[in-house]
Amino acid sequence: MPVVTLQRKPLTFLERTYLPQVAAGLWTTLKHLLRAKETLEYPEQRPTIPPGYRGVPTLVMDPNGREKCVSCQLCEFVCPPKAIRITPGEIASDAPTAHVEKAPKEFEIDMLRCIYCGLCQEVCPEEAIFLQNQYSMTGYSRAEMVNNKQRLYELGGTLPDQHFKWDQKKAAAEEAAAKVHQG
Amino acid sequence: MIDLWNSLPSLVQGILKGLAVICVIFPIAGASSMAERKVSAWIQGRHGPNRVIVPWFAWMPFVGRFLQRLGVFNLLADGGKLLFKEDPLPGHVKKFFFMIAPLLGLVPAFTTVTVVPFGAYLDQAGQLVPLMLANVDVGILAVFAVASLGIYSMILAGWASNSKYPFLGSIRASAQLISYELSLTLSVLPVFLWINAPGQDATLSLVRAVEFQSGTWQGLTFASWGGAWFIFIMPVSALIFLVALFAETNRLPFDMIESEADLVGGFHTEYGAFKWSLFFVSEYSHMVVGSSVFILLFFGGWNPLPWLPLSTLAGWLHLQHWPVVVGALSIVIFLVKVLFMIFFFMWVRWTVPRFRYDQVMRIGWQKLLPLALGNLIVYALAIAYLQPKL
Numbered sequence: 001m002p003v004v005t006l007q008r009k010p011l012t013f014l015e016r017t018y019l020p021q022v023a024a025g026l027w028t029t030l031k032h033l034l035r036a037k038e039t040l041e042y043p044e045q046r047p048t049i050p051p052g053y054r055g056v057p058t059l060v061m062d063p064n065g066r067e068k069c070v071s072c073q074l075c076e077f078v079c080p081p082k083a084i085r086i087t088p089g090e091i092a093s094d095a096p097t098a099h100v101e102k103a104p105k106e107f108e109i110d111m112l113r114c115i116y117c118g119l120c121q122e123v124c125p126e127e128a129i130f131l132q133n134q135y136s137m138t139g140y141s142r143a144e145m146v147n148n149k150q151r152l153y154e155l156g157g158t159l160p161d162q163h164f165k166w167d168q169k170k171a172a173a174e175e176a177a178a179k180v181h182q183g
Numbered sequence: 184m185i186d187l188w189n190s191l192p193s194l195v196q197g198i199l200k201g202l203a204v205i206c207v208i209f210p211i212a213g214a215s216s217m218a219e220r221k222v223s224a225w226i227q228g229r230h231g232p233n234r235v236i237v238p239w240f241a242w243m244p245f246v247g248r249f250l251q252r253l254g255v256f257n258l259l260a261d262g263g264k265l266l267f268k269e270d271p272l273p274g275h276v277k278k279f280f281f282m283i284a285p286l287l288g289l290v291p292a293f294t295t296v297t298v299v300p301f302g303a304y305l306d307q308a309g310q311l312v313p314l315m316l317a318n319v320d321v322g323i324l325a326v327f328a329v330a331s332l333g334i335y336s337m338i339l340a341g342w343a344s345n346s347k348y349p350f351l352g353s354i355r356a357s358a359q360l361i362s363y364e365l366s367l368t369l370s371v372l373p374v375f376l377w378i379n380a381p382g383q384d385a386t387l388s389l390v391r392a393v394e395f396q397s398g399t400w401q402g403l404t405f406a407s408w409g410g411a412w413f414i415f416i417m418p419v420s421a422l423i424f425l426v427a428l429f430a431e432t433n434r435l436p437f438d439m440i441e442s443e444a445d446l447v448g449g450f451h452t453e454y455g456a457f458k459w460s461l462f463f464v465s466e467y468s469h470m471v472v473g474s475s476v477f478i479l480l481f482f483g484g485w486n487p488l489p490w491l492p493l494s495t496l497a498g499w500l501h502l503q504h505w506p507v508v509v510g511a512l513s514i515v516i517f518l519v520k521v522l523f524m525i526f527f528f529m530w531v532r533w534t535v536p537r538f539r540y541d542q543v544m545r546i547g548w549q550k551l552l553p554l555a556l557g558n559l560i561v562y563a564l565a566i567a568y569l570q571p572k573l
Contacts, residue, residue: 029533032225032228037230
């Protein structure tokens, strides 16, 4: 690689007084003074949350209004700080969602333990738990900082579902049963 | 009202003037510190303090919110905090000197305020009467002599603190301040050579300096020099004075005394709430007095524009018979200029990086002092040549 010698021109007399450089600096800072400020004035102005942001974990419902979690407890086992506590439960056989295997009786996430890693979202086979946009959570007691099932579904809302796998499974089972009947 | 004033015994007059200095300079210093925070924030793209509000101001529709955004009430919050905070007196300091050092700093800072004129009015005979607390004839000499005493408080604070960082800070402070004193005083001598023509009574008064810049436009003759401000006639003097003033008030780029990065706080490291705020009151009042002297000597004092003196403006507005209004107008003009200078101090602070100790010494002794001497000689010769013509 050829060596390029940098020519440093000696400073002119005016440059050696540093006054032109100071004046140029003053002009720059004056422009900054008159410019709009960079600061985001929280809480009046909120930051824009990018997609894929890992906020507070929430449970979601599908567009048909069914709660998607089936209490498989995979998220409870994968959670590194063991923030999730699930009590699985039965679904009554006369309920409209009886074709789903089970649903959680209790589902608690202790936000004082949660590290917002998103492993529960990655591992969930039902796409039921999502880390959404809430970034600020406070409370006056430790009990307040534990999100129970009702709160989790409140925070989660409804997200679109591309699969409806239990309904598809139910439809496929009914078709198979109909074919058996016919045949 | 002037008769009422003159009838008071001089001791009462003196006490009232002293109280006036304290009651005016403390708020100015506080406001300067708030202005510093806001201006430095704006230059850096931030907002600065804009949340503090006193409850009954929050109800006022526009003014309350405007003042809140401007951070004006933060001054009250800061003042209250500094007053009620625990004032630390570490065990390892020399207690008596530790406690009197900030007071020793305040005394010269406030005393110089008394000899600086801040306005003028036209009395019945049309003569310009300056507004100042003590109209001494040695104006500028009194300012320089008393202001130099401010060094002692920094040296004493650093010594009494009995600790590394304050000690180094006060050593640097004494070196810097005495280095730039000479250039400071030499740079204003051409102004006083010009003012004191041979055959007249000699004076060092700052009022005469402003009077000399209160001429009108007389066409392209030598007589028009009477109206030009000294910054146009003696720009190099003004520049040397400005640089030396930055050094004397410990403002960036000559900030190495308090260079927070390497000295924590310099001479005021061990100081806490109220004593620390007294150091800053004295620093800001030195800034205000220095700016005032600069304005009086080089920027025409209370004259609105070059070649437009105060008396002409009063004539245009038909205010000759209302000395109170003319006085208020002159104070307003003077204050606007001083405030611009203080803004300039803050503007430069956030533009230029700090000089190193050796750079400060080199500039003080090897660059500024020869320049000031050369400037003096050049102007002495020029005035000797031109004086008969003027």
